[in-house]
Structures are given as structure tokens and as C-alpha cells.
Amino acid sequence: MKPRNLAAILTLPKQQRFGAMAEGLQLLAEHVGTLRDDLAHLQEAQRSRGAAVIDGLASEEAAKILILLDVARMGWDDNPAVARQIKSIISHRVRGIYGRVIEGRPASFGEVRRYADSLRRSHYLDGPNDVDWIFRNVVEAEREESLYVDYVTSEGVSFWMTPASGSELRLELWPSMVIDLTLALHRLGCTSEEGLTIIADEWKGESLEDSTHWSVVEGINTAIFDRLNAAGLCSDALTASDVRLAREHWIFPLGSLELSEIKVTHADLQAQREQWLADQW
Template sequence: MAKVTFGNRQAGILCNLPTERRLDLIAEGLPVILASAESFWTAAASLTQAPREARVLEGFAEEEAAKILILMDLVRCPPKLVASLSGKIVRTFYDHLGRLIYGDAQSWRPVDVAQLRDYVDNTRQGHYLEGYAGEYIVPNWSRYSREAAMYADIEVLDNGSAHWSEPLQFGSVRRPSEPAALMLGKAMAAVGMFTRAGLQAVAEVWGEVEFVDTQGYTEQEKLTQAMFERLDAAQVVTEAASADHVRLLRHYWQLPMYHLDFKEAAVPLETLQADREAQLWAEAGYGPEYG
């Protein structure tokens, strides 16, 4: 029986398109995504007396902007890897936690992809320990804080007790800084990366190197410079482009992450309990063998 593939949530079509058509479609969509992210961010600024609702919209803005970075990683993916990796990239495009991690990752400074993978793997754990000696088992904070701000829900604590939780309230109306993902999206648009010719330059320059393990700052700096030169030669850099846009892309655009897994990783309860016991023993100054 054929699956109906009409309607929204169909970015998977990118996986099966020829390269030229895939870049055409991405070039068409990037300005749409950026406008959506900017609209959420602007709307949040008007909610000065509703910090919870403002924070929800700010989160929407960051997730929308992260979708730009995810698509750019599909563009940066070497041609020989697109067939095998594009499905995973598209799944991240639709995954809330994946988008949140993408946004957070722009401020990380790993030495290479291997270290970046460790950072991502730690951040996507479904549950972990918190407290003075790891006495509490808590859910993934990125996912939890997003949902807790949006919904009333039933929560179950690690002792088995259940209670209703009201949507998370924010006590201050002070706005956070503009998300790095949104600033990067605006910088990319300014230097011409959203144009069809700009995407071609991004694809051809970055596609020469596979970022999988030891690749890091040296390769990133070389390719970023080559990309800027190609964008300039293609005459796609806009009048709005500034030195600050160049700085953002040089120093904040993360290493390509097309090889990384962003799916939430389930942590067995037994593992958490064993880790908690080990931390409690360590805090007491003993190893578990003294129990």
C-alpha cells in the first residue's frame, strides 16, 4: 500500500532529489525559515508582561534558526555521503531536541569532530543525575525546559510519586541575548549564502573535506576563507554584509555535524541507579567495596 506523501513535514524529499534540484529547493526555503525565526523573535519582544509566553516564542525562534544550520550541514555534506546521511539530517530537522542541541552547539569550542561528538552525546542523554552527590534522576534539561514552559502535565518523580506541574514560569522579563543560531542565519543571508550561487559555493568548497573525527579548526578556517572568496567572486555578498557577519561565521559557525547522532539516548534506570550509588560512595570518601 502506497504511503500518502502530501502535506507538510515532507523535507524527506530532499534525500531523493538530484544535487542541483536539492540546492534549488534549499535556496528557496532558507529565506522563508529565517523570516519565520525573526518573526517569532520580534513577537516575543512585545510580551513584556508575559515572560513565560515570550520565552516560548524565543524558543520557537531558536529552533527555526537551527533548521537553517541543519540544512547548511546537508549542503556541506560531501556528495559521496549525501545518500547515506541525508535521512538522518532530515530527521534532526524535525526533532525538537536535535534542533535545540544544534542551537546550543554554536557556542561550543571543540578541538575536533571527535570531541564535538562527545559533547553532543552527553547533551542528548534522556536522563542524568543532579544534586550535591547525584541523588536526583532528572530528564534531559533541554527537552524538559521546552515542554515545561509550554504545557501543564503530570510528572512522576524518581520516588514514584505523581503530581500535576503547572507551566514553568519565568520570574524576570529581561530578554536573553539573541540566539547564536539566529545571528548566524542572518549573517549567512547577508554574505550571500542563501542565494543559489552562494549555496553552490558552500557545497563545492565544504564538500571537499569529510568532517568525521580529527578534522577541526585548521580545516574549518581554511574552508571558511575559501568560501568567502567564492562568495565574493560570485558577487552574491549583499550591501548589508559587515565585518561582524564575517566574524560570526568564522568563530561561531560550528564544525559540520552531519556525522553526529542527535536522537535522544535512553539511559537504563539500572545504569542511573548504579552511577548514583557510586557518586554517593565517592562523596562519603569510600569506594563501593566498603558498603
């Protein structure tokens, strides 16, 4: 048995791929929905640390749904790009980027690209003056700090970190939007084989530039949702809130973006900080 082998889908004839993907998408949606229910129980019980773990896991599983839906939006014409997209599903960083970028309301594809690039950086400066301290990648740090007790070193100072720190402050912020967005798309019928075919058909021939406006995506989403409804693919459990969430936050496809890590050294950041200090004088 070979785990994490989604790339094997590319060995199937093209006409069978959406069927295989739809099977996995249905299983993912069921898993995300179950975890969301468990999260609600933990929130009610004020079990913030357990809630953080479940929300993080459910968010990553939900992000897998968005990654696979982007495969449909890409189509099968560019095999190297599709292969890269499919393989990215195992990356915690990529899943975390997907979970974060959908929370905004970007006006253009360029905004999405710039935000995604900021989430790819291995280290960055932040603080009251934006340069005070060096932090590790925000996606990876947030994930691991909710899961593990760890002994860390930051700018020469070592100390213990625990998931107990700050989890109570986030208790009311869950579930993360990516969870509800993907469940909404599932109830709309996007995760079915016919739904994937409709998505691919509506995105066929479309290309994205940094200047591409949100209205382009909004128009395509509307066409997809209308066709899903006309085909009887929408769930009886679909709500007006689901439709609104999907319309507003199923943003630009990320399949054409480079989402690998951007290496940033401490020396680079220290030089940036020293330049900022020099500019103040």
C-alpha cells in the first residue's frame, strides 16, 4: 500500500478521473462535516485546546477539497501543472495558504498572489514597528503551536511553548471559514462527478492575470451554481447562507500560483531591520 498517492489519478483515462476525484471529495466532505460537529461540542464545553486541534485538522481536510476543485478549474490540458497541483495536497503549508486566502475579499488576482507570497516566506519581521522581531512562517507556526509543546529559540532566547497559550482567546473564532465554505460547495453539488464536469466546462479557456478582476470569478461561479441547480445536484440541506458564502469566498483558482517556500534568512531580516533603524535617524 502506498499512502498519499493521489497522483495515481493521473494514470487513469481522463474520462475516469473526475469519478475518482468525486469519490474522494464525498469522503472528505463527510469527514469535515463530522469534525465540524465535534468541534461544536468542544466549543460548548469550553475545551479550547481540543477545539484548536479539531479546527486545525478539519481546516486542512477542507483545504484538500479546494485544492481538488482547483484541479477541475484547471482542466487536464497542462499535465505538469495539474501534477504539481495534485501533489501539493500533501503540503501543510499549501493547505494552510488555501485556508487563509479565502477569508478575504480580493478585488484582483494580483491581490491573491501577493497575499499568498507573504504566506510562503520561511521567516518575516513583525511587531509594533513591523521590524521588531523575527518570526517563522505564520502558517506552519500557527499549526504546530496548536498541536505541540515545544522548546524553541528565538533571536538567542530559548523557552517552552505550549498550546495552552492563547487558545482560549480563539474559542469563538471557530469554525474556520474554510470549513463552512467547503461544506457549502459540497451541498451545492460541486463535489459530485457531474459537478466537477460543470466546473471544468465553465472554466475552460479562462486564464488569469494579476489584473483579472473579481467580477470574472463571480460571473463564472454564478454560471456554475445555476447549472448545478438546474441539474438537480444541490442538496436539500443547502441554505441561503451556503450560497452567499460560496459566491463571496470561493475566490480565484490558485493552481497557477507558485506556493513553495520562499527562503528568508535571519541575516536578510536583520539587514532589513538595521536599514529601517538607520532610516529613522
